[in-house]
Amino acid sequence: MTELSTPEPSQSTKHPPSSPHLPSAVFCSRLAYRSIYSDCSHPPLIHTVNTPSPHTVMAQQDNAARIAEAKKQAKDQPQKAEQTFKSVLEQGPGKSDAAARDYENALMGLGELYRDQRRTNDLAELVQQIKGVLSSLAKAKTAKLVRQLLDLFIPIPDSLETQITVTKSCIDWAVQERRGFLRQNLETRLVSLYMQKQSYYESLTLINRLLKELKRLDDKLVLVEVQLLESRVYHALGNVPKGRAALTSARTSAASVYCPPLLQANLDMQSGMLHAEDGDFNTAYSYFIEALDGYHAQDETEKATAGLMYMLLCKIMLNAGDDVNNLMQSKHALKYGGKGLDAMKHVAKAHTDRSLEEYETALADYRHELASDRFIATHLRRLYDNMLEQNLIKVIEPFSRVEIAHIAKMVGLDVHQVEHKLSQMILDRVIIGVLDQGQGCLEIFDEPERDAQYDAALNTIDKLSNVVDVLYTNQASLLE
Template identity: 65%
Template sequence: MGRLEDAKAIQKSDPAKAKAQYKSILSVRPEITDAALKEYEQALMALGELYRDGGQTGELAELVKETLSVLNAFAKSKTSKLVRQMIDLFTTIPNTLDIQINVTKSCIEWAIKERRAFLRQSLEARLVALYLEKNAYRDAIALIDTLLKELKRVDDKMMLVEVQLLESRAYHALRNIAKSRASLSSARTSANAVYCPPLTQAGLDMQSGMLHAEEKDFSTAYSYFIEAMEGYHSQEETKKAVDALKYMFLCKIMENHTDEVNQILQSKHAIQYAGRDLEAMKAIATAHSNRSLAEFEQALSNYKAELTSDRFIRSHSTDLYDNMLEHNLSRVIEPFSRVEISHVAKLVGLDTQQVETKLSRMILDKKLSGVLDQGEGCLIVFEEQGTDKSYDAALKTIKKLGDVVEVLYINQASLLD
């Protein structure tokens, strides 16, 4: 039995000894033979997996950097695959974003030095995704601009789709919806020219759904989220499939179709992915159905991690809460012409300062006709004035007179000719 087989045999029972044997194999530069390179590759990945399972991020990062000098012995395609596989080992280790960025940058520098253009582009696209995860959107866009120019020159459609999709996500995060939509349209155009893998197609559908939701077209967004969920489910991307399901729930809630949420919960995918994420959306749907701000705030408190960690859910949950608050305030103050703000706050079950701030915003947005008397702590509600139709009628009369004058002028001009 060889050294590699010995190490694999004791990997679970004695990981420390297995690590030592893997290191021994990796300490010798492999011969340029298929068997030697295969043994080196297997030892490298096995040692990397041991570091990953043990949460030894520093050792794993050092292993990747040390291995780069040996990768010249491998074919270019094999080198690219190995580098990506090694970096992928970090993805299941929590709180390693900064280390992933540093390791990826080191690999990019090595790829530039070795003139591995394709590998460099692939790693730069990965670095963009890491920047987005870190919320470093400006860094991401700066790298995207450079990368897109190069990809358009070499006409690499598949990589182009990936980078344009990342660009759309970056601009979406920066709330530049117009540029985000333009980038997504470019990505879809590029995708039509090549075979688009299921994961990439699911990503395009997910982004399309999010942008339609930003434009309040929740019906179309729901359709895209279904496609995205099916795509992620087929590729066993559990987390992204759950996200798509959450967004489907959100669309139904925003459309006031909370009764359909229970139907979705009975679907096979919802049953398979049951957990706190879907429970959180069900709690929001119940609170919205009951028009209860207290239940809504309780749901936000009970499921804080599930509802606030996702930027898309957080944004629309805030809109939903504001709409519910406006509706409840309008209903409470409807019978009054003058009412104490503290009394309104008591009726809706919120803090007086919070209610005062919201009422002032509603007045400024002209959703409420009234004024706040802060000295007395009261809201004075004005009677709604009927629309004066005489102004519109006068404008129509003036327009008709203008038309008559213009016709007379044309007739007079024709007579003079």
């Protein structure tokens, strides 16, 4: 038998030739890659991460530094800061998160600059210009930016008409972009603006349309806000029953969803105001306490001050002068002290002293603080009428005929004002008498005694009615 010899492997089958251009380690890794995926029809995809170039990173860092520097220059060098913000905005939001963040910071910085300088028209033009850019951003981020920009109008005085115009424009843009959630929020804001303008018909028209839409979508949180606004509108119109019904609906909707603390405080504040309209100042006071705690926790200084003033008003209406003094020494009064609380303190002192002169002095000295709030102004007017009635009754009580000029001198008021109030009291049968305008006197009559014969006659008629009913029943049973 001949022995078969194994042929020597050729040079091509021993080892693949090494590439002169690749290192040996890289070459071996490629061989391993080929051997592992040799049976696959398609090799796996290798994803590469696009890292920004050093030039892009430096540009982003430069923009962030420029924005920070411009915010520092906003007060001292507003023109230079404005140019810096505009130069960053001209670059657009970019494609990276850092570029978008710089764009947002520059946008808000420019808006705050216009707000601080009270440049209402420039701020409105800024909102109009960025609509095209906002269309390319995420919906949540767009809604946040639009709300923040519209909030910048609030501190600017005499900007209500501009706010309404800009808000309507943003609503039209949201409809074109099919952003329903943003549109609903903007329409809710528009209702509040209509209320400030006292355009209650437009407010109710928009509220009714929103309520139908929100109930169909079952958006509880926005529904609570709209129902609360509906309650405020009816309260402002003097329709307390409908205002209470809307507030009840708002509380029912809030019970089935998480209610933010600020919205809960607004509900408590509205509840207290409606209870005060009914004269239940004890219950109103408890609601105002809850509202004050909510506003205090959210650092809402203006609303917390209003809640504290409402609490003082309740104590004044309840003739609790000692409680007013204790409340003025509380920690909340020390934090939110100001001309508003001083005004309520002077009103409380005048009411305790039963002095109309001090009361009118307090109203004149703190006209802005007391007259700007419609709720406080309404109740202080009622309190003044009650004090005037009590003082007039006290003055005319010893007389059967007295000159109106003497009454006016005693209470320290104008003759025409006293005459008007006396005629009103006569019509309301608070006092029984007549005004002799020819003589300028008030004639007071004794209150007629109630004749007991009329009561006896009514009692007899009632008894006879019962007898007739019994006879009718007996006769009907006999006929059966």
